[in-house]
Amino acid sequence: MAPRIVLITGTNSGVGFAASQVLATTPEYDFHVTMTGRSIDKVEASRMDIINSAKIPDVSSRLSTLHLDVTDPSSIRTAADAVANKWGHLDALVNNAAIGATSVDDDTYTRFTTCMQTNVTGPAVVEDAFRSLLLRAQTKPYSIFVSSGAGSFSRTADTTRQRGPEPPGDTSAYHVSKAALNMLALKEHIKYRDEIKVFAMTPGFVISNLRGTSEELRTGWGLAGDPVVAGETLLRILKGERDDDAGKLVSSDGIYPW
Template identity: 50%
Template sequence: MTSRIILITGANSGVGLAATKVIVGASEKYHVIMAGRSREKLQSAMSEVQQGNTRGTVSILLLDVTDEKSIDEAAKQVQEQHGRVDVLVNNAALGNVEPNVKSRFTSSLITNVVGPAMVAEAFRPLLLTSESPYSIFVSSGMGSLTMAAEPGAITYMPNENAYRACKAALNMIAIKEWQDFKSKGLKVFAFCPGFVVSNLRGTSEEARTGGGQAGDPAVSGQSLLDIIEGKRDAEDGKFVHKDGVYPW
């Protein structure tokens, strides 16, 4: 059986790790490349995946989304080892809420906007080699301009404007990629995983779990699997979540 090659950035924790577990637990046809900055953390995460209900296979890939050289080297390595990518999940992100405006916006934009844009560009030739390519940008409902402008819109965290702005920008990247490459068969989704347990808000238990309010990231992983398996193809080019579609 020919494997489907799925590359997930930020795969050592949170939604990325949960999605890896769900995907490789679903079928032996899936091979997930777990990408991230730390070899030690990736190896630990891969071991955790392999100790679970695993039918597919996994490997790790060093990739720093803020480093153009790292991205290019990672793409070259995947080209040499696999020759293509069937699904790219741009998941790596930073939830910076520090008080200083310049620092908050600069670090957030580099990781949450520039990084995914560089990754998408570097791996697109490998995606377009696939018979059924998918490009998924992990966004957030907080990036919806329409919902943010509604009366009574919720503020989720202090100094959240940088994160919101980044996800709105990421949504535009997704829209433009879909418009530019849909004729080549590339399906593109912006995807909101929902409010789930993640290191995005910090590594303390209080931050990770959102004060005990955050949901199970495995639910987000299942939603990503649904996209990968073509169950959301009717919503290609849209901003989706597990229960439907958000307005841009």
């Protein structure tokens, strides 16, 4: 049986790296993961990290890399052409690349334009570029937008909910961008629900460079969990275990309200 082709954006660290690792090293499911990112050198290094730490053979044949910068439409088109030429279709697209913390010195315009370009416009353009390849899949394809509970209106409005620490500076732009990404996922689901299984997925509070690159911020002051949990959530989605939750914001153990 031919492998299921999965493309993930933003794979040099955090959730994207963990998701690539989980899918490529789960031997009972034949995934081929195309890891992508702005820096092909960093993506290649991440691929080698997965191969060198793998406990199963032939992981290298289950991983490939492509340059894809979600803020550069020509880069997105080139990556889509490369997938079309090599595989002719795509079984799953994971829109993961995102930006969280910007400089505390950035003004409001810079914070919002940066976050919206990377976290909303980028995934919209990526989705548009790869959709025709998803529609060529032999089995029902999947499109997953990696979002956040920070984009949930209901959770944000709940002033009684216990909240974790936030990075320094104003995080409003990140929250707004993830709320917009949730709407993008929902619109995609409504339009293509008969052809594509579309999900928004929150990875949870996990170790990530989104908050910043210092050890304190990456680990969420020691409170953040392992991003492998997010990779395992993605695996369950692609195994079809969460099909009834298509069109929703899913977490590792349930559903987040919009």
